[in-house]
Amino acid sequence: MTCFYCEGDMIDSTTTYVEDFGNCIVIIRNVPCSKCSQCGEVSYNGTVLKQIEKIVDDAYCQKLYDNCKSNPDNSNDNISLEDFAKELRIEL
Numbered sequence: 001m002t003c004f005y006c007e008g009d010m011i012d013s014t015t016t017y018v019e020d021f022g023n024c025i026v027i028i029r030n031v032p033c034s035k036c037s038q039c040g041e042v043s044y045n046g047t048v049l050k051q052i053e054k055i056v057d058d059a060y061c062q063k064l065y066d067n068c069k070s071n072p073d074n075s076n077d078n079i080s081l082e083d084f085a086k087e088l089r090i091e092l
C-alpha cells in the first residue's frame with residue numbers, strides 16, 4: 001500500500017486518535033493504523049474506524065449525559081437529553 005499524498009510506503013503503526021468536540025476532547029491511544037514512512041500521513045482500516053466511531057460516540061454520549069444530570073439548568077449547555085439522543089439516533 002502506498003501513501004495517497006506522496007506515494008511513500010505505508011507501514012503498520014499505532015497512533016493517538018484525538019476527537020475535539022469543543023467542550024471536551026476524546027483521546028484514544030494505541031490505535032492501529034497505517035502510517036506513511038515519508039510524510040507521516042495516517043490511515044485507518046474500516047474495522048478500526050468503526051471502533052473509533054463507537055468509542056467516540058459512547059464517550060460523547062456519556063459526557064453529555066453527565067452534564068445534563070449534574071447541571072439540569074446549565075445555561076451554557078443548551079442541549080437536552082432528548083436533543084442529543086436524537087443527534088446520536090439512540091432511544092432513551
Ligand SMILES: [Zn+2]
Pocket residue numbers: 003004005006007008036037038039040041
Ligand atoms: Zn506520504
